Amino acid sequence: MKAVQLFRRATLGAVCVSAFFSGAAVAEEINLYTTREPGLVQPLLQAYTAKTGVKVNTVFMKDGLPERVASEGARSPADVLMAVDVNALVDMTEKGVTQPVKSAALEAAVPANLRDPAGNWFALSMRARTLYEVKGGPSSFTYEELAEPKYKGKVCLRSGQHPYNTALIAHLIARDGEAAAENWLRGVKANLARKAGGGDREVARDIMGGLCDFGLANSYYVGLMRSGAGGPEQQKWGEAIDVVLPTFKNGGTHVNVSGAAVAKHAPNKEQAVKLLEFLVSDEAQAIYAKANFEYPVKQGAAVDPIIGKIGTLKVDALPLVEIAKHRKAASLLVDKVGFDN
Structure with a gap:
């Protein structure tokens, strides 16, 4: 009572x-x-x-x-x-x-x-972890590609310890193991154009400003920006980028x-x-x-028309419960490679 x-x-x-x-x-x-x-x-x-x-x-x-x-x-x-x-x-x-x-x-x-x-x-x-990119960028992309040396100095991301990113890292561990996920993290860190930080919408802002060409961000922020819900300034950020639904190699798109x-x-x-x-x-x-x-x-x-324009979402088949098992290991890897330093 x-x-x-x-x-x-x-x-x-x-x-x-x-x-x-x-x-x-x-x-x-x-x-x-x-x-x-x-x-x-x-x-x-x-x-x-x-x-x-x-x-x-x-x-x-x-x-x-x-x-x-x-x-x-x-x-x-x-x-x-x-x-x-x-x-x-x-x-x-x-x-x-x-x-x-x-x-x-x-x-x-x-x-x-x-x-x-x-x-x-x-x-x-669901919300997909999408790729924000400069206008005219690749029409298809894999998460693994973001660690390739050709993108050195071209990537913007929020903190690696943010749940949006640790969930993606946990997904990589579940698919390919900790060693592969660590190599990916080190590659992405080497490609950062600025210190990891800010929010997902700031990735779009920095791409518009020419600071970087690529970044990962959640799909719904595209709707919030392009619809004007975040104000006229953020609407400009949303319109200044292209958005791609990346996939894992031989897999689908990561969602939370x-x-x-x-x-x-x-x-x-x-x-x-x-x-x-x-x-x-x-x-x-x-x-x-x-x-x-x-x-x-x-x-x-x-699906909302703004989100529908991104493309057809193909969710990766790995069960969320399997991904979630690796969330602690993902956080430890972020610290191990000094991703946010």
Whole structure:
């Protein structure tokens, strides 16, 4: 009871989604804990409430989600746990705050490599690690090429320790082993035009400014820049570059995901599963694409036109759970080669 009271007080004092079914009283309610930004989550939950009449009480937090749920224990009011990347999803499973779910709808919509094999979590949207390049650059590219000597002094990247980059390095380790990933890191470091740092959008800025010719950045930033959502200056950055969907040699494109799980002690498990099933429906997948220029996980779901112009995304087949096993080794490699120095 105390945990429930704390939850209710938190939701009153924090950002809370309380959309109601038009013309009728809300029949039920569920509780969502999430580290996703409110602006990205609210349109989805409002659509769910409008469709089902189920109210979603939402607690937004920057970090510490699994720790909070674990501390609440069996009395936790959390039904659904939503996270911004695969590392967080794996963390929740490893900390024992999720439970396996068996759902034909979820398994049909989410490819096997984008969900936990036991059903502890499911990807809901994707973002590709793309190549930003000077206008007129190569129309195809592999991640491995970025370490070739011909690109010396032509590459800009954010910190190697940023989760976007450690996830890619972990993917390289999973595919080719630590030695190959270390050689790649050393090659890319030798090719840097400036010290690794800044953000993904600054890669586009520096390419426009002539500081470098190539860099890696997440796909949704292209949408945020080119749409004008980031302001007129960033719109210029986005228009000044070409964007390519790189692949691994004999593989596909690296992606990270947002996703969700049913909490281990969910008081409303049935409704929690229904919310997850809604989030992989055509309606919700289209909202993901529109709200943050993300790729839907469901095949055939609409992609935002700005993102669609980049090309057809072919996701690498390696399971995300296999990639996530190497995240610590990836971080250690970044330090070993002094990538950010």
